Amino acid sequence: MELRKSYFADVRKDDLHEIGQPRPRSDSPGHVTGKTAFFADRNFPGMLHLKMVRSPHHHARIRSIDTSEAEKHPGVVKIITAKDVPHNVYTILILIQIGPEDETVLADGKVRWKGEAVVAVLAETERAAQEAAAKVKVDYEVLPAVFDMEEALKPGAPLVNEFHGQNYYLYDSGECRKVRFGDVEAGFAAADHVLEQSYQSSPIEHAPTETTGCVVAPEGNDRFTCYTNTQAMFFTLDNASIILQMPGNKLHFVGGTVGGGFGGKVDVIVEPIAILGAKLTGRPVSFIYSREEEMQISSPRAAEKVVIRDGVMKDGRIVARKVTGYTDAGAYSRHSPYGAQKGAGHYPGPYTIPNVWIDTYCVYTNRTPSSAMRGFGVTIGDFALEVQMDKLARLIGMDPLEFRFINAYRDGDMKAHRQPTEGAALIECMQEASRAANWPVAEKFMAMSSYVKGA
Amino acid sequence: MAKVPVQFTLNGSEKAEFIDSGTTLLHALRDKIGDTSPKGGCHQGTCGACSVIIDGELRLSCLTLAETCNGAAITTTSGLSEGGVLHPLQHAFLDTFATQCGFCTPGMIMAAKVLLNHTPNPSRDDVVEALSGNVCRCTGYEPIIQAVLRAARANSQNAA
Numbered sequence: 001m002e003l004r005k006s007y008f009a010d011v012r013k014d015d016l017h018e019i020g021q022p023r024p025r026s027d028s029p030g031h032v033t034g035k036t037a038f039f040a041d042r043n044f045p046g047m048l049h050l051k052m053v054r055s056p057h058h059h060a061r062i063r064s065i066d067t068s069e070a071e072k073h074p075g076v077v078k079i080i081t082a083k084d085v086p087h088n089v090y091t092i093l094i095l096i097q098i099g100p101e102d103e104t105v106l107a108d109g110k111v112r113w114k115g116e117a118v119v120a121v122l123a124e125t126e127r128a129a130q131e132a133a134a135k136v137k138v139d140y141e142v143l144p145a146v147f148d149m150e151e152a153l154k155p156g157a158p159l160v161n162e163f164h165g166q167n168y169y170l171y172d173s174g175e176c177r178k179v180r181f182g183d184v185e186a187g188f189a190a191a192d193h194v195l196e197q198s199y200q201s202s203p204i205e206h207a208p209t210e211t212t213g214c215v216v217a218p219e220g221n222d223r224f225t226c227y228t229n230t231q232a233m234f235f236t237l238d239n240a241s242i243i244l245q246m247p248g249n250k251l252h253f254v255g256g257t258v259g260g261g262f263g264g265k266v267d268v269i270v271e272p273i274a275i276l277g278a279k280l281t282g283r284p285v286s287f288i289y290s291r292e293e294e295m296q297i298s299s300p301r302a303a304e305k306v307v308i309r310d311g312v313m314k315d316g317r318i319v320a321r322k323v324t325g326y327t328d329a330g331a332y333s334r335h336s337p338y339g340a341q342k343g344a345g346h347y348p349g350p351y352t353i354p355n356v357w358i359d360t361y362c363v364y365t366n367r368t369p370s371s372a373m374r375g376f377g378v379t380i381g382d383f384a385l386e387v388q389m390d391k392l393a394r395l396i397g398m399d400p401l402e403f404r405f406i407n408a409y410r411d412g413d414m415k416a417h418r419q420p421t422e423g424a425a426l427i428e429c430m431q432e433a434s435r436a437a438n439w440p441v442a443e444k445f446m447a448m449s450s451y452v453k454g455a
Numbered sequence: 456m457a458k459v460p461v462q463f464t465l466n467g468s469e470k471a472e473f474i475d476s477g478t479t480l481l482h483a484l485r486d487k488i489g490d491t492s493p494k495g496g497c498h499q500g501t502c503g504a505c506s507v508i509i510d511g512e513l514r515l516s517c518l519t520l521a522e523t524c525n526g527a528a529i530t531t532t533s534g535l536s537e538g539g540v541l542h543p544l545q546h547a548f549l550d551t552f553a554t555q556c557g558f559c560t561p562g563m564i565m566a567a568k569v570l571l572n573h574t575p576n577p578s579r580d581d582v583v584e585a586l587s588g589n590v591c592r593c594t595g596y597e598p599i600i601q602a603v604l605r606a607a608r609a610n611s612q613n614a615a
Contacts, residue, residue, distance in 0.1 A: 033532065038494070
């Protein structure tokens with residue numbers, strides 16, 4: 001489908017050389033010949049294999065760790081516990097001043113989710129590492145766990161993460177991110193109808209075909225090359241530098257070739273411990289998630305709950321919207337405080353609503369830590385918002401597409417988070433969708449424009 | 456652990472290795488022989504990224520023991536182009552943008568090659584069936600299906 005020339009005719013440029021032209025991808029010849037070097041295609045003589053001992057409990061105190069039997073297992077070269085990690089407590093977004101540091105590289109005294117890394121075993125073969133990992137004895141005192149966000153926010157709920165002190169992320173705005181615009185209660189009072197609905201989603205796994213991992217090779221001069229499939233090269237380098245207390249110039253990261261990411265490879269999970277393993281043994285180290293680890297251990301998209309209360313007039317105008325959003329971070333922050341914050345800015349949707357009230361909470365539970373995935377913080381919100389839009393249209397007996405034209409934001413409209421709208425194209429998209437889907441709307445809507453005043 | 460000898464041809468070249476008994480063909484190809492074109496996505500026979508051709512049949516190298524391949528003729532995607540000239544399937548994958556991350560691509564090409572060897576003029580359903588054991592998380596499969604159909608057309612035009 002080509003964009004009609006009539007759209008944005010007075011502001012668009014058509015003398016573009018690259019945009020709109022098919023160009024061969026530079027990486028495809030490597031893909032079709034099998035020559036593209038993914039991180040796991042690097043093989044070094046004497047390479048060790050790292051396997052992780054993981055928590056079988058959702059929430060437990062660690063009384064003791066006994067690695068003596070594992071150390072005796074044939075082929076085992078090194079066993080790493082929390083005390084070996086120079087800066088064991090970290091958080092990814094500390095690089096942009098989003099703290100506190102709240103996650104352990106290897107569990108220290110406590111585990112907060114089922115699958116949490118406790119002990120790293122390095123051995124000559126994958127099999128030896130796996131067998132030795134099974135011989136590590138960890139004595140746990142199981143603690144009460146909480147898996148539901150609203151339960152976690154209630155007084156007396158088990159405390160998931162002591163580094164926060166409460167089961168939500170404390171923003172500078174308080175217990176949640178807040179957007180306040182107009183007078184939402186006055187809007188509801190004036191509305192012809194008020195509709196409140198709640199929407200929930202489960203965690204979603206990215207399931208890339210290539211599992212998360214890295215291969216680290218010592219260069220012999222106290223410098224380490226890390227071949228990785230991270231989607232966040234410099235985030236990973238800088239966090240590894242903090243965790244290992246090593247200057248960045250000792251770390252050489254090679255990557256950019258990712259066998260499917262979708263946001264699932266932006267956390268800093270495998271690289272620091274693999275580099276530490278290479279440092280402590282002086283040997284190359286490979287740490288590759290099994291398929292089971294990819295599905296169970298890597299961060300999924302957060303579970304979310306969205307409660308939307310809208311006031312709507314019979315003529316189709318939405319006059320008030322109140323949203324409470326909950327993002328299930330799991331046991332640790334990773335990227336979720338940012339995801340919940342994005343939701344706060346996004347929940348009015350691409351609609352101009354004069355009275356808006358939004359609270360979004362980033363909640364800690366004893367579930368697998370969640371993190372980035374394709375539009376995290378807004379994708380589930382969009383699902384909720386658009387289902388809500390259909391329900392509102394049905395409530396007032398209006399065509400759902402025409403209902404969206406009435407409320408669509410246009411250039412110059414003030415958004416609830418006080419950024420004026422610029423470069424809107426929703427109306428034009430809906431006009432084209434109306435034609436493409438053969439879903440006709442009234443002529444006045446087909447004559448509207450996102451940016452021409454009065455149209 | 457006792458080593459066992461294994462000998463086969465890989466893309467027309469004789470290969471011989473001593474391996475641990477129980478080593479998978481995937482591991483032997485990638486880590487012993489150095490052909491990393493078959494990929495390990497699941498190591499449990501569900502994703503198809505490790506697909507290779509053994510004596511003309513499509514096989515999952517992660518579920519095949521290397522020691523069972525003595526005397527076999529094995530083909531991988533790295534052996535498909537001849538003298539730097541791409542195979543029609545490789546060309547078709549380029550032309551239809553059938554690769555994104557590229558991790559499933561070598562396995563997809565193997566599955567497609569076996570299909571076209573047996574069925575030179577496949578229907579769309581034939582292609583879908585032939586690729587049904589190979590997982591792709593990027594493309595949504597359609598460009599890959601188009602690539603295989605395009606390669607089949609190119610082959611039949613060349614033959615005509």
